[in-house]
Amino acid sequence: MIKFDRYKDGKRYALTFSYDDGCAQDRRLVELFNKYEMKATFNFNSRQINDYNNRCIHAEEIRPLFIEKGHEIACHTVTHPHLERMLIKDQYDEIMRDREALEKATGTIIRGLAYPFGTYGAETFTAMDTASIVYGRTVQSHNGFTLPDDFKLWHPTTHHNECENAVRRFIYNVTKAPWRAGGVLYIWGHSYEFDNAEAPVQWEKFEEILANLYQYRDGYWAATNLEIYDYVQAMKKIRRSADGKMLYNPTDIDVWVSYKDEPLKIGACQTVTVE
Ligand SMILES: [Zn+2]
Structure with a gap:
């Protein structure tokens, strides 16, 4: 009996992260991911990467910080608009011009998108197809570990501020319930949120969470969003x-x-x- 229920290296579980806006705190966050051997996708607004008046990540930092460490860079549009309020040709421009700028900065082929504000319309999907974008991440947490049927509606498990319960369940499944169907823990957020003194999950707490997950690393595949997408497509073939x-x-x-x-x-x- 064959079951299509495994990821890379035969793991039944996968772990991925997605961080938006390319803000300065990504420099600190990516160090944590590197330390605990995790992979993440960072979603950039390319208008900012050539603007040296701000504190965001700049174009020439992107390769050494992210790409050379195995992380993924994905689109977040050029200017961070509400895509669904724009004409389809302008939606296409926002995505495609972002792709071009990020490809120039990374030397990689960019294929993913995180929707600015998490919003999108029916025409957004057409614009993405035309721009050869294969997946779109929303901000609608589903608290589960399943993957979407339609990767243009890739809902994450949870925002990092509410992730502790999902992390506990994930570790339980990985260690004590291998008979479960497996799945993906998908955490998203913005790295500047870790600086907020009111936030439930700040830097120290997040590092604790990553260190805890790291103890169980033999049970999951640490992957970027695109690596998971590509693996699933290969499995379907x-x-x-x-x-x-x-x-x-x-x-x-x-x-x-x-x-x-x-x-x-x-x-x-x-x-x-x-x-
Ligand atoms: Zn954003």
């Missing part, structure tokens, strides 16, 4: 023979499935036969 015993992976990404409840790797461009 696995071809099976009529009797279900032959599995062919036509993609360039290694995929793991469960066979008799054990992880089974189907390497990129490989065929695996089971009994």
Whole structure:
């Protein structure tokens, strides 16, 4: 019996983060992610990266700070508007010009988006398709660990200020309930919020949370948003023979499935036969 319930390296769980606006505090936040071997996606407004009058992350910092450490940079539009209030061509411009600027700064192909203010309209999806953006992150927490059917409506598990309960449940599932279906803990926020003396989760508390998760790192895959998206797409492309015993992976990404409840790797461009 084959089950498509595993992530990279046969893990049943994955952990990802998404941080918006490219603010100065991202410099400190990314150090924490590096320290605890976690991967995150940082969503930038490209208007700011060439503005040296502000305290935001600047274009030439992006590669050494994020890309060279394995993190992802994604779009957050050029000027941070309410996309759904704009003409579709202007929505497209906001996304595509952001993509171009971020690709220049990162030397990577940018394929993700976090919606400014978390809002979007039906035409936003068309603008994203035209700009070759494959996923869009909202701000609607669902408190669960499931992935969306439609990645243009990728709802996170939780904002970091309310994440403690979800983190506890995630660790419980990873350690004590491997029979559960698995899933992804997805935490989002803005790094400047950690400076707010009124916030329930400030720097120290967040580091405690990451350190706690780090103890269970063998049980989850630490990935960027895009790595999870690409993995799921590769998994959907696995071809099976009529009797279900032959599995062919036509993609360039290694995929793991469960066979008799054990992880089974189907390497990129490989065929695996089971009994
Ligand atoms: Zn924002």
